[in-house]
Amino acid sequence: MLKHTIAAALALGLSAAPALAADPGPTVQKIMDRGTLLCPGHNGSYLGFAEVDDKGAWSGFDIEFCKALATAILGSPDAVQIIPVSFAQRFPAVQSGDIDVIIKVTGWTMSRDTELGLQFSRPYFIGPTNVLVRSDIGATSTADLEGGVFCINAGTSIERIVADYMGARGISYESLTFEKPEELRAALYNGRCDALAGFGPFLAATRFNAPDPDAFEIMDETLALEPESLAARQGDDNFIDVLNWLTNSLLFAEENGITQANVDEVRANPPSASVERFLGVSPGYGERLGLSDDWAYNVIKAVGNYAEIYDGTVGEGSVYKLPRGKNKLWSDGGLLYTLVLD
Amino acid sequence: MLRALKNRKARGWLLQGATLAIAILLVATFVLTARHNLLSQGIATGFGFLERSTGWPINFSLIDISDRSPYWEMLLAGFLNTLLVGILGITLATVIGVTVGLARVSTNFMLNFIGTVFVEIFRNVPLILQVIFWYALLTHLPRPREAYDIGGAIFLTNRGLIVPAFDMSSADIALFCAGFVALVVAGVVLARRIGGLAATALVIAASTVLFLTLLYTGRTPDAPVFTLPAMKGLRFAGGFDIKPEFFALLVSIAIFGGAYVGEIVRAGFLSVDQGRVEAARALGLSGWQVNRFVRIPLAVRAILPALSNQYIWLMKATTLGIAIGFPDYFMVVSTSINQSGQTMELLALLMGGFLVINYAMGAGLNILNGRLTLKGRN
Numbered sequence: 001m002l003k004h005t006i007a008a009a010l011a012l013g014l015s016a017a018p019a020l021a022a023d024p025g026p027t028v029q030k031i032m033d034r035g036t037l038l039c040p041g042h043n044g045s046y047l048g049f050a051e052v053d054d055k056g057a058w059s060g061f062d063i064e065f066c067k068a069l070a071t072a073i074l075g076s077p078d079a080v081q082i083i084p085v086s087f088a089q090r091f092p093a094v095q096s097g098d099i100d101v102i103i104k105v106t107g108w109t110m111s112r113d114t115e116l117g118l119q120f121s122r123p124y125f126i127g128p129t130n131v132l133v134r135s136d137i138g139a140t141s142t143a144d145l146e147g148g149v150f151c152i153n154a155g156t157s158i159e160r161i162v163a164d165y166m167g168a169r170g171i172s173y174e175s176l177t178f179e180k181p182e183e184l185r186a187a188l189y190n191g192r193c194d195a196l197a198g199f200g201p202f203l204a205a206t207r208f209n210a211p212d213p214d215a216f217e218i219m220d221e222t223l224a225l226e227p228e229s230l231a232a233r234q235g236d237d238n239f240i241d242v243l244n245w246l247t248n249s250l251l252f253a254e255e256n257g258i259t260q261a262n263v264d265e266v267r268a269n270p271p272s273a274s275v276e277r278f279l280g281v282s283p284g285y286g287e288r289l290g291l292s293d294d295w296a297y298n299v300i301k302a303v304g305n306y307a308e309i310y311d312g313t314v315g316e317g318s319v320y321k322l323p324r325g326k327n328k329l330w331s332d333g334g335l336l337y338t339l340v341l342d
Numbered sequence: 343m344l345r346a347l348k349n350r351k352a353r354g355w356l357l358q359g360a361t362l363a364i365a366i367l368l369v370a371t372f373v374l375t376a377r378h379n380l381l382s383q384g385i386a387t388g389f390g391f392l393e394r395s396t397g398w399p400i401n402f403s404l405i406d407i408s409d410r411s412p413y414w415e416m417l418l419a420g421f422l423n424t425l426l427v428g429i430l431g432i433t434l435a436t437v438i439g440v441t442v443g444l445a446r447v448s449t450n451f452m453l454n455f456i457g458t459v460f461v462e463i464f465r466n467v468p469l470i471l472q473v474i475f476w477y478a479l480l481t482h483l484p485r486p487r488e489a490y491d492i493g494g495a496i497f498l499t500n501r502g503l504i505v506p507a508f509d510m511s512s513a514d515i516a517l518f519c520a521g522f523v524a525l526v527v528a529g530v531v532l533a534r535r536i537g538g539l540a541a542t543a544l545v546i547a548a549s550t551v552l553f554l555t556l557l558y559t560g561r562t563p564d565a566p567v568f569t570l571p572a573m574k575g576l577r578f579a580g581g582f583d584i585k586p587e588f589f590a591l592l593v594s595i596a597i598f599g600g601a602y603v604g605e606i607v608r609a610g611f612l613s614v615d616q617g618r619v620e621a622a623r624a625l626g627l628s629g630w631q632v633n634r635f636v637r638i639p640l641a642v643r644a645i646l647p648a649l650s651n652q653y654i655w656l657m658k659a660t661t662l663g664i665a666i667g668f669p670d671y672f673m674v675v676s677t678s679i680n681q682s683g684q685t686m687e688l689l690a691l692l693m694g695g696f697l698v699i700n701y702a703m704g705a706g707l708n709i710l711n712g713r714l715t716l717k718g719r720n
Contacts, residue, residue, distance in 0.1 A: 087680070088676070088679065088680050091683060092685065095383050095385075111682065111683060112683065114386075115384075115385060115386040115683055116384075116385055116683045117383040117384035117385045137576065145576065146575045146576065147574060147575040147576045147577040147579070148575070148576040148577065149401075149501065149576075149577070154667075154673070154676070154677050154680070155676065155677045155679070155680025155681060156680070159397075159398035159399075159677075159681070160397040160398050160409075160681070163397055163398055163399055163409035164397070164409075167409065174401045174577075175398070175399055175400070175401055176401055176587075176667050177400075177667055177669075177673075177677065178666075178667045179664055179665075179673075179676070183665070183666070183667070186478075186481075187481065187667070190478075190481050190482055190500070191481070191485045191500055192481040192500050192501070192586070194576055233383070234383070234384050235384075
């Protein structure tokens with residue numbers, strides 16, 4: 001009873017003082033005015049991250065993040081329009097306003113950060129670079145691939161990672177690059193290359209789709225870890241705040257055991273002050289970003305927490321069965337953590 | 343002023359000058375606007391990135407290149423790859439085209455039939471499909487460990503056709519070829535002075551022997567002249583590897599281009615007025631002489647303009663290499679755009695590169711055309 005009284009008093013006090021609702025900034029304002037979020041898809045074949053089915057419905061890890069962002073800003077996971085954009089087109093597309101944000105397993109690199117007029121959010125996915133190799137070669141590490149041919153997606157950071165990694169170890173190799181994942185896969189399947197170097201999840205999908213999945217294996221070796229971030233045009237700080245706190249919300253929900261199924265129960269009976277604020281029971285979580293105070297509640301209600309998104313799109317609950325690896329919470333031995341919600 | 347406007351010539355100059363000024367103004371506005379927009383978005387512009395190392399390699403290059411090479415070297419390598427596949431493709435397309443074209447104008451039924459079938463098939467299937475078809479065919483060959491072995495020296499695999507090679511760097515090979523050509527040309531010029539076919543042949547043979555002797559004695563002692571390919575690890579070490587990407591692109595351009603060139607050649611021969619051929623016969627020229635002195639010269643004049651177009655078209659078709667992973671100029675530029683983000687500069691370089699190639703080809707063929715047109719009456 002006392003608690004409620006204090007809460008009511010606080011609420012009264014806050015409403016009496018002029019609330020300092022943050023300016024949502026040009027990008028969020030534009031999205032609100034338009035009523036839809038413009039989000040990049042791939043050509044629909046970036047398995048596990050951006051897939052489209054024969055009815056035109058999009059799914060995948062990145063797509064869930066798009067839905068989460070649309071829910072945060074506009075209140076509905078359906079208020080998102082997926083624009084098919086290739087890897088090469090994503091930077092010009094965000095600059096020209098064809099899309100509002102890049103959610104497309106995009107690595108945070110120095111040149112992109114400093115020269116392309118982009119600003120990155122905190123990493124939302126820790127992308128390992130692995131090697132998928134034909135089992136019959138009998139290779140257990142990259143050292144066994146001396147003289148082999150690596151198929152690599154053209155124009156990606158993988159090209160550089162492989163060059164650096166193999167160069168530093170003095171292992172000679174030949175790289176064969178393709179623009180389209182379809183041709184890249186075909187080249188691996190018919191043996192034009194010995195190995196496919198790439199982003200772990202992409203390799204899991206490639207293996208799953210092989211005519212003979214057992215003929216391939218992902219080597220234990222990790223060539224590099226690449227932080228994948230959400231990216232937006234430089235100069236809209238509030239939008240970057242929104243992106244950072246979106247990722248944080250999904251992680252915060254996981255850390256506090258808030259799921260799509262139990263979010264209503266938790267909101268009815270919040271276990272702590274920060275959860276209370278997080279779910280919009282007490283004010284502050286939204287207004288400081290120029291959003292509604294219950295935006296995080298809406299997001300969890302619509303797409304679930306980080307673990308649920310991971311499981312349903314690329315993890316154990318999906319066909320790809322990609323282990324969480326470094327994408328676990330820090331408390332489980334991973335690299336992900338929540339920001340301080342004060 | 344008004345008076346000047348009444349003068350037809352002055353008016354013409356004025357109009358042309360104004361058009362040119364407007365065109366320049368439009369281009370300048372476009373460039374400046376683009377530059378301003380890029381800068382206001384915080385995108386770095388300029389060609390400074392060309393000096394930076396790429397950090398990524400390509401697997402086929404005429405010059406020595408690695409992931410430490412700067413962008414300009416990588417772009418040069420791509421440019422040379424385009425030139426190589428374009429020039430070889432056009433040469434082969436010409437050989438195939440002339441053969442097919444002659445087969446189709448011949449009176450022999452079988453030759454005519456084969457020529458027609460060839461043209462109908464390869465002219466009517468889109469080039470990109472042919473490229474992918476040949477590439478799929480080549481990459482379905484066995485992997486290196488199960489390679490087809492031809493005499494223990496040549497291996498056919500899905501990594502390419504691996505043949506014995508001179509143990510030289512590409513610069514050495516270029517020098518070797520240039521030296522050889524220079525000697526032979528010098529020999530032929532010399533032989534012409536003396537006169538006679540036998541003398542020419544003798545001089546060519548002598549310069550070849552001289553050149554090979556010089557080459558053999560001048561090499562690093564004990565260095566092998568040839569290396570034979572041998573399996574080592576996952577690949578063949580030594581020898582020269584004709585990659586399937588290169589080969590598929592070359593074959594497609596040669597065959598597709600050949601079908602078109604064949605039709606141009608056929609049309610050229612059909613355009614020769616029958617009356618002139620009959621006139622030549624009436625003069626008592628033999629069949630060969632009729633061809634040599636009347637039909638071929640007249641046909642070539644009709645063929646050249648259409649052929650120039652076809653050549654330029656085929657040169658641009660090399661950009662299909664990107665579909666099968668051949669690092670031609672377009673692919674290297676495209677990867678560079680992705681890696682460096684310098685879209686405008688690289689697109690300008692891409693367009694500039696193709697303009698240079700195609701203008702050079704166009705100019706060369708125009709000069710040839712000019713020299714071949716009938717002189718005299720006008």
